[in-house]
Amino acid sequence: MLITGNTRLFAILADPIAQVRTPEVLNAYFAEHHVDGVLVPMHVPADKLAITLDAIRGMKNMGGCIITVPHKNAVAELCDVLGPTAKATGAVNTVRRLPDGRLYGDMFDGAGFVSGLISQGHDPKGKRVLLVGAGGASGAIAFALVQAGVGELVITNRTLSKAEEIATRIKSIVADAPVRAGESNAQGYDIVVNATSLGMRPDDALPLDVNSIASSTLVAEIIMKPALTPLLDAAQQKGCPVHFGRHMLDEQVRLMAEFMLDTADHV
Numbered sequence: 001m002l003i004t005g006n007t008r009l010f011a012i013l014a015d016p017i018a019q020v021r022t023p024e025v026l027n028a029y030f031a032e033h034h035v036d037g038v039l040v041p042m043h044v045p046a047d048k049l050a051i052t053l054d055a056i057r058g059m060k061n062m063g064g065c066i067i068t069v070p071h072k073n074a075v076a077e078l079c080d081v082l083g084p085t086a087k088a089t090g091a092v093n094t095v096r097r098l099p100d101g102r103l104y105g106d107m108f109d110g111a112g113f114v115s116g117l118i119s120q121g122h123d124p125k126g127k128r129v130l131l132v133g134a135g136g137a138s139g140a141i142a143f144a145l146v147q148a149g150v151g152e153l154v155i156t157n158r159t160l161s162k163a164e165e166i167a168t169r170i171k172s173i174v175a176d177a178p179v180r181a182g183e184s185n186a187q188g189y190d191i192v193v194n195a196t197s198l199g200m201r202p203d204d205a206l207p208l209d210v211n212s213i214a215s216s217t218l219v220a221e222i223i224m225k226p227a228l229t230p231l232l233d234a235a236q237q238k239g240c241p242v243h244f245g246r247h248m249l250d251e252q253v254r255l256m257a258e259f260m261l262d263t264a265d266h267v
Helices: 022-032 046-058 072-078 084-089 109-119 136-147 160-173 230-237 246-261
Strands: 008-014 037-043 062-067 094-097 103-106 128-132 152-156 179-181 191-194 218-221
Touching (some): 072 103, 084 160, 109 246, 218 230
């Protein structure tokens, strides 16, 4: 990759940062599509997030940035303009810098996750789904699963009120959405999704009790690295089919890239 004075800059903001796969995947996309751009990782702690975004506003050759753990909800509050899914979920995972310096954020985790499921032969339509976690990715995935026609969606979280907030937000947009907050017992579900960060570190606790998961249940991750998280490993040992986190990223790369590369001067 040749970087020149004309190369557009893009970044991924996270804390921690070492686990991200996005630079590999998005830079490969840029190369394949002959985009003169480069995406680099930026390790940004929460207390430096606002000042980092202010710096991006001032960089005329900065095209935008990808947002991941733990900044998705915070960035939604810091953007100047929000797209429709970001408004629905209160979270952002992709930001485009507009020509006037404003930051326009939207969320593609949900669309990427559902497309990833379908690409691997796991259509969630009509299925009973347990979604573990209530962070930015969880809200987007919940909204996309409802749009995909799940039969029932239960969101569980250590702080259950956060799961209830997601369910309430979705029902304010889709009044008859089959979504509610509930307990983490996975018995009786067709699909279980880990949308927490538990599993990124080797000493992390499991996000739920695998003893309650039936061997016929699809267990899905959104964590990219490690590919085989402790949850997926335990599920495989029970004979469960598993779905890797990379499928979400692979499917949403095009959406994120097209959003950041859009040169429209208005939204």
